Amino acid sequence: MNGAKSLVETLLQSGVDTCFANPGTSEMHFVAALDQSDGMHCVLGLQENIVTGMADGYYRIAGKPACTLLHCGPGLANGLGNLHNARRARSGVLNIVGDQATYHRPLDAPLTADTDAMARTVSQWVRTSTRAADLGQDAAAAVQAARTFPGQISTLIVPSDVSWDEGGVVAAPLAPPAPPAVDGSAIDKAARVLRGHGNVLILLAGQAVMSESQALAWRIARATGASVMADFVTPHLARGRGRLQLERVPYVMDAAIEALGGFDQIILVNAKPPVGFFAYPGKPSTLYQPQTQLHVLTRPEQDPVQALRALAEALNAPHAPIPDPGPRPQVASGRPTPEGLAQTVAALMPEHAIVSDESISYGRGFYRYTHAAPPHDWLHLAGGAIGDGLPVATGAAIGARRQRRVISLQADGSAMYSLQSLWTQARERLPVTTIILNNSKYNILLGEYRDVGAIPGRTAMNMLDLGDPALCWVRLAQGMGVEAARATTMEECADLMARSFESTHPFLIELMV
Amino acid sequence: MNGAKSLVETLLQSGVDTCFANPGTSEMHFVAALDQSDGMHCVLGLQENIVTGMADGYYRIAGKPACTLLHCGPGLANGLGNLHNARRARSGVLNIVGDQATYHRPLDAPLTADTDAMARTVSQWVRTSTRAADLGQDAAAAVQAARTFPGQISTLIVPSDVSWDEGGVVAAPLAPPAPPAVDGSAIDKAARVLRGHGNVLILLAGQAVMSESQALAWRIARATGASVMADFVTPHLARGRGRLQLERVPYVMDAAIEALGGFDQIILVNAKPPVGFFAYPGKPSTLYQPQTQLHVLTRPEQDPVQALRALAEALNAPHAPIPDPGPRPQVASGRPTPEGLAQTVAALMPEHAIVSDESISYGRGFYRYTHAAPPHDWLHLAGGAIGDGLPVATGAAIGARRQRRVISLQADGSAMYSLQSLWTQARERLPVTTIILNNSKYNILLGEYRDVGAIPGRTAMNMLDLGDPALCWVRLAQGMGVEAARATTMEECADLMARSFESTHPFLIELMV
Known part of the structure; x- marks a missing residue:
């Protein structure tokens, strides 16, 4: 068999059965090998940042x-933004x-x-395969x-002759290493x-905001009087009834400093020391106080x-039920507001829905009003490179095998x-x-601009405003085969949401806020 | 003044008066400085690959x-694809x-x-400015x-404190070095x-396909019996009446080898030795014969x-008029064809039109039928990373100060x-x-797939076909504020073209081919 065939078979044996793709000429032997194998679900994205963002959501x-599946260095380059986000989300993605x-x-x-240098900017593991006989074992190591x-993030670069040469050998799956042991002295x-x-x-943060960790953290908090929060940089949070009513550290620096300022000690559970998303003149870089001790x-x-x-167990903390x-909440009415x-x-939202939240400035208060929703998963942009909400939603729906409703809250x-991404959804x-x-603007940037201490003039507004011409999201969605409608009130929005939740097809609501 | 202000003033003094931008928080002091200065035309692109592609076309x-103006490493990453293309086009682009x-x-x-590593993958010059006092001179060196x-491609990385700190010094323009002298022995x-x-x-290739070089090459050819061709990788060609009826080396390998096979000697004028865009099993890598001598x-x-x-002059070649x-040609009728x-x-086309050609497989024969058009410029994708046609057209229109018709022929x-890009055009x-x-498919890849020797099955077609769902380009354009209409015959297409050429606004024709 050729290298490409050994690559496909090794991936399948290693449990990789979904391929987000935008192939080119140098990948045609891999495409041909996929065509000859059963079991790989291939999903086309129309630009590579869609492809990599879908893999993150998946x-x-x-x-x-x-x-x-990406095409040469420039194809990888087009997907680097969402690989950066996936790396920050600590998602596992294998790039071919x-x-x-x-x-x-x-x-x-x-x-x-x-290509190698491009890959290294976002990958923990990079290898260029150099002969067909090695491609199977390279693939197993990459998985x-x-x-x-x-x-x-793992990136395997496959020169086209390594794909088409004969001599491919399918490799057995390699088990990933166990996580480093928990440190008894830290406990x-x-x-x-x-x-x-x-x-x-x-x-x-990270894996520590899923249900089981939440329940344990709550036990500890109840027993000791400690508080519990989630880091702002949280890619995936288990939420809703039966889960802890966690709030995230706020994005806005002053609010974050206030939220963390009262604590003498912070115990970091899969979290990094909380720092500002950006530095600002005359403000501190860290969100905790200088005298706060981190553990x-x-x-x-x-x-x-x-x-x-x-x-x-060390604290003898008794079991504690998660608070009700x-x-x-009820459906809101009137003018659209973040709370509504x-x-x-x-x-x-139906049970076990998935929310993909790239609502940026509009969504900063969403948590407070959604604690009492049915159990659901909430996904956030973790790396700050905007443009991951729609592809993450798309990949998440595929990761859930179309069995869960995905709600994409998107600036x-x-x-x-x-x-x-909408085209792939259709x-x-x-x-x-x-x-x-x-809202026809880069609202977060208008806020940041005002923090610089100025009122935006014509030149600045030219770079911050999206209203000239107005985007029509209904037409954009329809142009990609996705049904869509506009809502100007919460009643209209609720009606469209309810109708969409009944359908198995994608739907887009353009909410004029 | 702060660093940002010194940066803006240095750019303006160095003759840089157009800024293609997608800023973020760390660029807000630069945006504020732009707001306070006169003379910089700031053009917003809604994703960074639009921004960098526009700069190339400009x-x-x-x-x-x-x-x-790009936001941090990930913002640069989003624009790398078209910077790769700009590098291959040997365009001058200054990234801030x-x-x-x-x-x-x-x-x-x-x-x-x-950010530095990302920048180096596409830039000939990279510098990270480290203090406000140096930013002006760093900017002059970058220009x-x-x-x-x-x-x-020149990339200047500006940490936000270097922008906002006081102590900025405006630097005088630096003249670029003269091109390396022509080698007398080569002549x-x-x-x-x-x-x-x-x-x-x-x-x-490169600068040698503009009018003056063409006329000189033709003089030499007429005097010596030599042939003249343009390299396939030609970002910008002067064409139409009064220019040489140049053909490019074909893209398809067999055709290219045939076109070059008859030559014993090839004289390279700003061209690199012609090689295949890709390698194929059992085919040569170079497009010239092993015995061909390159000079x-x-x-x-x-x-x-x-x-x-x-x-x-060395050949005493007399002046030779460019052939008529x-x-x-007349407007075509009936079913759309590449020739028509x-x-x-x-x-x-009006005189001095600019054609931005990313027609890929459909446009391979366009040259033959357009030699007798009025004088015009023809722009090609030079780096092979698809997605530069629309932004290059947009940037070219700005580079021509809206005074020339741009025709974007786009797969x-x-x-x-x-x-x-369409939004920025509006x-x-x-x-x-x-x-x-x-044509609702990646047609070039279907050709490449067939060359692998197989008929695409369901999995392969899933990655090569764009027809499910069909894209509606009229709606997509309208969604971004660009008037649009569909044409299914050449008569309809001609009517829409003629009408659009009368207007000063952008227009999109969706030609069903």
Whole structure:
């Protein structure tokens, strides 16, 4: 068999059965090998940042990596933004990047680029396969790297002759290494801190914001009087009835400093020390006070459940029921507001829905009004590179095998980065309801601009305003085969949401906010 | 003044008066400085690959660099694809990339990335400015690098504190270095080759396909019996009445080998040795025969006019009028065909039009039918990373100060990479007529797939076909504020083209091919 065939078979044997793709000439032997094999679901994205963003969303929901198929260095380059986000989300993604044949590369044909250097900017693991006989084992190692807890970006570069040459050997799956063991002295230390007299915050992030860790953190908090929060940078949070009413550290620096300012001690559970998203003149870089003491219970690559369970036991913390979030909110009415939208989403969402939230400035208060929704998963942009909301929603729907409703809460400016995702949603008949928050501006930047201390003039507004011409999201969606309608009141929005939740096809609501 | 202000003033003094932008928080002081200065035209692109592609198109027509404004490493990453293309086109582009404050970077906030490494994958010149006092001189050096003949990618990374700190100093413009002198012995050698008895090809590329070089090459060819061709990789060609009826080396390997096979000697004028765009199993990598001798008259960074003039004089080649291309073609009728479209474009285009051609497989025969059009410029994708046609058209219209008609001949699959360009065309009221060649597939890849020796099955077609769902380009354009209509015959297409050429606003024709 040729290298490409050994690659496909190795991927399938290693449990990779979904391929998000935008192939080119140098990948045609891989495409042919996929055609000859059963079991790989291939999903086309119309630009590579859609492809990589879908792989991120897929991992967060399926809990196992998909592969991407990208065309040479420039194809990988187009997908780097959402690979950056996936890396920050600690998602496992395996990139297969076709490239010039080994003997053709020195001739510097037009698409030749430093693919390896591009890959290294976002990947924990990079390898260029150099002969067909090695491609199977390279692929097995690449899957192993992507599956390394909690998930890594792994990039396998495949020169086209390595694909088409004969001599391919299918490789057996390689088990990923176990997460580094929890440190007993860190547990002892945390227990001492929690038994002390200070104000203690247990700050959860990454894998530590899923249900089991939440329940354990709550046990500890109840027993010790500590507080519990989620880091702002939280890619995936288990939420709704039966889950903890966690709030995230706020995005806005002053609010974040206020939220964290009262704590003498912060115990980091898979969280990094909280720092500002950006620096601002005359403001601190860190969100905690200089005198606050930080304690690392677990690093992001360790198992938080094991550590929190050991900590709860060390503290003899009794089981504590998760507090009731109160009655489920009602559908809102009147003019669209962030609160009204959040209440309406909470009122209408089906059980086990997935929310893909790239609402940016509009959505900062959504959590407060959605605690009493049915159990659901909430996905956030983790790397700050806008344009991951729509592809993450798309990949999440595929990761859930179309069995869960996906609700995509999406700012308009960010949506324009990756609107091509809608086409894939239509092609794959995905149950995704997109709500575009059309405010016709980069609202977050207008806020940041005012913080610079100036009123935007004509030149600045020219770079911050999206209203001339107005985008029509109904037409954009329809142009890509997605049914869509505009809502100007919460009643209209609720009606469209309810109708969309009945359908198995994608739908887009353009909410004029 | 702060660093940002010194940056803006230095750019303006260095002749950079156009800024293609998609800013973020770390660029807000630069945006504020732009607001306080007169003379910079700021053009918003809704995704960074639009921004960088526009800067490429601008340079090709304006002949001087614009700057881009990009947000941190991931913002740069989103624009790398078209920077790769701009590098291959040897366009001059100056990227201003805002980044984390110098003291904030070690804290690894979410948007932190290896911006320098990303920049180096596409740039000839990269510098991270480290203090406000240096930013002016760093900017002057960056402009100098971008203007280095024939044009370079230059990236200046500006940490946000370097922007906002006081102590900025405006720097005087730096003249770019003169191109490396033409090599007298290369001219002697070429003259000997041309006086000999072999079949000689003069292969032009880069700056050597503009009018003056064409006339000189034709003089030499007439005097010696040599042939003249343009390289396939030609970003910008002067064409139409009064220009040489040049054909490009074909894209398809077998055709290219046939076109070049008859030549014993090839004289390279700003061209590289012609090689395949990709390697294929069992086929050669180079397009010339093993026994063909290559002679470098000028490298891409040398002045071809000087060299060709010296060569013509060495050969005592008399002045030779450019051959008449025959009568101007008529508007075609009936079913759309590549020939019919080319004839119709040639029949209707105004003088000094600019054609941005990303027609990929559909446009391979366009040249033959457009030699007798009025004088015009023809722009091609030079780096093979699809998605530069629409942004290049947009930037070219701005580079021509809205005074020239731009005709964008655009394959549908590639158009989906950068459709956001249409919004900028509407915002800037640009005289761009886009003709989308809607064939609902990645046609070039279907050809490549068949070359692998197989008929595409369901999995392969799933990655090569764009027809499910069908894209509606009329709705997509309207959604971004661009008037649009569909044409199914050449008569309809001609009517819409003629009407659009009368208007100063952008228009999109969806041609069903």
